Amino acid sequence: MVGRVGADGGVGPLSxxxxxxxxxxxxxxxxxxxxxxxxxxxxxQGTVAVTxxxxxxxxxxxxxxxxxxxxxxxxxxxxxGPAGHLYVYFVYGMHWCCNVVCGPDGQASAVLLRxxxxxxxxxxARSRRSTARTDVDLARGPARLATALGLAAxxxxxxxxxxxxxxxxxxxxxxxxSAVRRxxxxxxxxxxxLPWRLWVADDPxxxxxxxxxxxxxx
DNA sequence: CCATTGATCGTCT
DNA sequence: GACGATCAATGGT
Numbered sequence: 206m207v208g209r210v211g212a213d214g215g216v217g218p219l220s221x222x223x224x225x226x227x228x229x230x231x232x233x234x235x236x237x238x239x240x241x242x243x244x245x246x247x248x249x250q251g252t253v254a255v256t257x258x259x260x261x262x263x264x265x266x267x268x269x270x271x272x273x274x275x276x277x278x279x280x281x282x283x284x285x286g287p288a289g290h291l292y293v294y295f296v297y298g299m300h301w302c303c304n305v306v307c308g309p310d311g312q313a314s315a316v317l318l319r320x321x322x323x324x325x326x327x328x329x330a331r332s333r334r335s336t337a338r339t340d341v342d343l344a345r346g347p348a349r350l351a352t353a354l355g356l357a358a359x360x361x362x363x364x365x366x367x368x369x370x371x372x373x374x375x376x377x378x379x380x381x382x383s384a385v386r387r388x389x390x391x392x393x394x395x396x397x398x399l400p401w402r403l404w405v406a407d408d409p410x411x412x413x414x415x416x417x418x419x420x421x422x423x
Numbered sequence: 424c425c426a427t428t429g430a431t432c433g434t435c436t
Numbered sequence: 437g438a439c440g441a442t443c444a445a446t447g448g449t
Contacts (some may be wrong), residue, residue: 298430299431
């Protein structure tokens with residue numbers, strides 16, 4: 206059941222958007238609740254925090270684009286665990302991407318964190334993202350967001366819902382339903398028609414859309 | 424602004 | 437052995 210996302214008045218109290226039981230529910234509802242949330246990461250060099258402006262839902266056995274679609278492997282094991290943990294994976298031989306694990310324990314789903322605005326530790330974020338031309342580019346795109354926050358393999362599996370955790374989620378600035386937009390996921394070929402990408406309208410930290418590439422013919 | 428392309432390697436078939 | 441939930445550089449309009 207997926208209905209309530211983006212429907213006017215349908216999301217319930219804003220304070221409940223990031224409750225653990227919400228993350229454990231339908232993945233699109235969890236994704237909706239993550240918009241406007243703050244992800245804050247401590248490191249020896251300092252703390253960087255990002256307000257999330259763009260996310261994508263990936264849901265278990267019904268979603269052919271999900272890393273968990275073909276069952277559990279060493280890489281996607283965290284997705285099969287309880288909600289509220291970080292799933293970090295390596296792509297294209299050089300980039301890291303971060304997800305928040307959602308859904309009930311044993312039913313793998315996750316929300317990819319695709320974009321956000323750096324709201325704390327901006328100097329540290331700039332030093333990690335030296336090629337960024339402007340501050341809105343610091344965490345605009347999933348691999349950029351991971352880099353700005355200093356997240357890579359060691360962060361895989363981290364628990365996010367404890368305020369004392371070095372990697373933690375906070376409620377941040379909840380986004381009104383009227384500002385939520387939906388569309389197809391970026392760069393996804395399988396199930397490309399599913400509008401499981403959610404973003405904040407008119408936010409410059411939302412990444413550019415790119416259609417999924419179909420397999421080229423031989 | 425837009426389109427194209429090389430980089431680079433873990434993961435799964 | 438092929439491909440990917442990407443990025444940055446390049447070159448054109």
